Amino acid sequence: MPPKPVIADNPVDPGLIEEAARLPHQPGVYIFKATDGEVLYVGKAVDLKNRVNSYFRSGQGATVKTRALVARAGHLEYMVTATEKEALLLESSLIKRHRPRYNVVLRDDKNYPALRIxxxxxxxxxxxxxxxxxxxxxxxxxxxxxxxxxxxxxxxxxxxxxxxxxxxxxxxxxxxxxxxxxxxxxxxxxxxxxxxxxxxxxxxxxxxxxxxxxxxxxxxxxxxxxxxxxxxxxxxxxxxxxxxxxxxxxxxxxIISDRFNNQDAIGIFREAGETAVVVLFVRHGALVGQRRYRLGDLPGDTPEILSGFIQQFYSKEHLIPDEILVPQPVAHRDVLEEWLRDQRGRRVPVRPVRRGTGKSLLELAHRNAKEFLKSERNDSEKTERILSQCCDLFGLPRKPHRMACVDVSNIQGRHAVGSVVIFVDGRPHPLDYRRYTVKRKATPDDPNMMAEIVERFLEEERDQVSRLDLFVVDGGKSQLNRIRRLFVERGLETGLPLIAFAKEREKDLGGEGRGFYEKVYLPGRRNPIFLTARPEVLHLLQRLRDEAHRHAVTFYQKRHRRDLVASTLDAVPGIGPKRRRLLLLHFGSVEAIQQADVDALAAVPGIPRPLAASILEHLSRLEERTEKPPAFGDTESQSEES
Known part of the structure; x- marks a missing residue:
């Protein structure tokens, strides 16, 4: 068997080169896949054949990421489009769907606030x-x-x-x-x-x-x-x-510009296999903020990366500015500007700037990108050190890069709810948070309430469970033993490490007085582990537990307010079981009744106009007493009650 072709010392599947040779000279999208079917990279091209074959002619000039991509790929797929613009739209859709590891994928799903009127x-x-x-x-x-x-x-x-x-x-x-x-x-x-x-x-x-x-x-x-x-x-x-x-x-x-227009300035910094991008927002001549992204090592040169970033960044619900400033010309500029014009409704130039205020703004974005990458590297090194300490301290088989924590919230068993939060590399990952309503218990029983939440999480989120490195229980021995029995029933006692993290009273050193200490309980171990000497591990577990508690409490408050508002219908003079049922059947929920006006309520058979006004007045007063606005930063895309 002849040896595999080699590109920059990396073997390439001969079948891949044969597939590339059969590509047409037409615009479209190409997809590199691994032998197991995983989508590695999605790209667009004016000429599919020329673009894809350039990967195999790169030689020593190719980046490390490009050489790794070609060496790992085992299959090539493509789709022909009528125009390059259609290829751009299709590429964007496929990247969102598959999130390939070698593409520009913006993993910061946080939507920054804006004012609306x-x-x-x-x-x-x-x-x-x-x-x-x-x-x-x-x-x-x-x-x-x-x-x-x-x-x-x-x-x-x-x-x-x-x-x-x-x-x-x-x-x-x-x-x-x-x-x-x-x-x-x-x-x-x-x-x-x-x-x-x-x-x-x-x-x-x-x-x-x-x-x-x-x-x-x-x-x-x-x-x-x-x-x-x-x-x-x-x-x-x-x-x-x-x-x-x-x-x-x-x-x-x-104020940084006397032009008083809306601009976004994109700065990029690449070093040692890492890429950082910073977007500065200038609104009416004033610098109002920035967004930062760590993209890792990406195949292609800077113009291609900038083009892919702009495509991904403005395909979301961002407000597109009057113009976008870039440090150098981007690839497919004409197509990008045409696509941006369709998104915004008028022309949005993507222009490199070499002098004046725009240059100063781009230099500021570049410096911020450089400092951001430096800070991220330091944080990554610190996180790896803390995860290694967790591994040694708790006897884990691997570093806990992905951790889950469960907590419940209730008052004397009423309105009991629970939450499961996920941390990835020491940071919250809100898209994977889950909330649950406790259905089996109506009396105070934290261990069994927690067991119900964990059981439903294990059953409904099997993909997440398979990727977890550590499961943390907010509680002591009783909670740990109850969840451990559940893990044994599910066959997870060896595959998914389990610990309990509790704040409990303990005699102070010297035996005088009693203070609160943070402890970790391990299955099969009688004595807990005190974390006083490991402040970094302690801080990580505290942030994980506090986030689980916050998530459970906010859900409890939301559910409690909803039930309180529902019960207030009975307190409105003139509303009995029959009229309450008519209103709920007509509007579907109390929230919909709150949003209705007097005319809409009076249109319900059996609800006279004075009574409609009285209902709205009562609900408005209740909302003023009970509703508290959510804290900024709370993620709206979290899962609702399961």
Whole structure:
């Protein structure tokens, strides 16, 4: 048998070269697959035959990643398209579906917050969103920091008193809400707001968020002077307060461009088989934030990587800017710009910049990418050290790169829920979090409640279980022994290591007093392991446990509020079992009733109009007492109740 062809000292499957030789000279998408069928790489080409065969002519000039890709590939597939643009769209779809290890795959699934306002509503309001949709509303952002967005929103609400109640229409009230009394709302819910005044405030907010603060300041100053001259001192004071609030927001912004347009500057840094990319967001001339990605070692040169990154980054729900700045020309630039124009609705140039403010911005992005990669390497080395300590300390067969932790939340057994959270390489992986409602127990019994959660997780998430390196139980010996019996029943006692992590009282050193100590219990071991001498391992387990606790508690609060709201229907005068059943059958849920207006409720047979208004008023008051806004950073894509 003749030896396999060699490319840069790596053997290549001869069948792969034969398949590449049969490719047509047409645009399309090609897929490198391993012998077991795993998708390794998805690429697009104007000429499939020329592009794919270039992999086998690279010789010593090929990158390490390209040589590894070709050496590992055992099969080649392709799909012909009519145009290069169609190839780009198909490539993007396949990358999202298969997430190949040699492609640019953005694994940061966090959606950064933005402000949304819909001018078409009768009384528009500002809301914080993490998904951008083509629904006719106006979106402003994204903001890299949820804290900075909250501070900005707080100032805007103080200066521009738009309504803050939920829903497209404010729920009717006999008395206005607390925000009205504090001067933060015009009292729309109680019919105290003038539509023209409200619309003028909406226009001012939009003008400010669009970066036209100078025009808005001139208008407010003119109105203030006019009101003062006409002895309308209250109106003049309002204009003065808004001017001060605008100045306060502007002082927080870092103005870096006098063009006052929207730009994204992409910086890239490659070193020692690693690639880091940083995107700086400039909105109306102000630097508002950044996003950072560690992409690893990728095949191809920098223009190809930049092209693939832009394609992946803007295929999500990102707000596409007026222009995208890049450090050097990107591959397939014309196709990318055509695709971006289709996404945004108008032209979006992708241009390299070599001088001026744009160059300074790109240099800043490059420096941030370099520092980010350095920081990530240091974090990776530290994580590997901590995982090695876990392996030695707990006698694990391998490093716990993927860990799970289970916790339950209830009060005297009521509304009991549980959660399972996943950490990958010491970091939360929210997409794999799971929440469950305890169904078998209604009395306090943490070990058996936890066993129910774990049993359902093992049954429903077999793929996740097979990839786990360590399972952590939040509790002591009783929880550990109960989950261990479950593992034995499932045949997992040897395949999946199990530990329990507990905070328990223990005599202090010297035998005086009692303090709380963190302990780890291992199956089959009588005495626990104290982690006082291993602070890094202790900190990792604490973060894992606290995240499981937070996830369970937030689900408990959500479920408890929902049940509390449902029961309040019975407290509304005039609502009995029959009318409650009619409302729930008509709307489907209490949440839908809350979002309805008086006319919709009155349309239900047996619900007169005064009763409809009374229902909405009761639900609104309950929502004010019980609802707490979720913390910024909470992931919306987590699994709901199983």
């Amino acid at each position: 819909d001018p078409r509503e009768e009384y528009p309001r500002l809301t914080v969103v993490r998904r951008f949709e083509r629904d006719g509303a106006l979106y402003f952002g994204p903001y890299h920091s949820a804290h900075s967005l909250r501070e900005t929103l707080k100032i805007l609400n103080r200066a521009f008193p738009l309504r803050q109640c939920k829903g497209k229409k404010p729920p009717p009230r006999q008395r206005p809400c607390l925000n009205y009394s504090m001067g933060l709302c015009l009292g729309v819910c109680a019919g105290k707001a003038d539509k023209e005044d409200y619309r003028r405030i909406v226009d001012e907010v939009i003008l400010f968020l669009q970066g036209k603060a100078d025009r808005l300041q001139a208008q407010l100053k003119e109105r203030m002077e006019s009101a003062a001259a006409s002895l309308r001192f209250e109106e003049a004071a309002l204009c003065r307060d808004r001017l001060r609030a605008i100045e306060e927001v502007l002082e927080r912004q870092h």
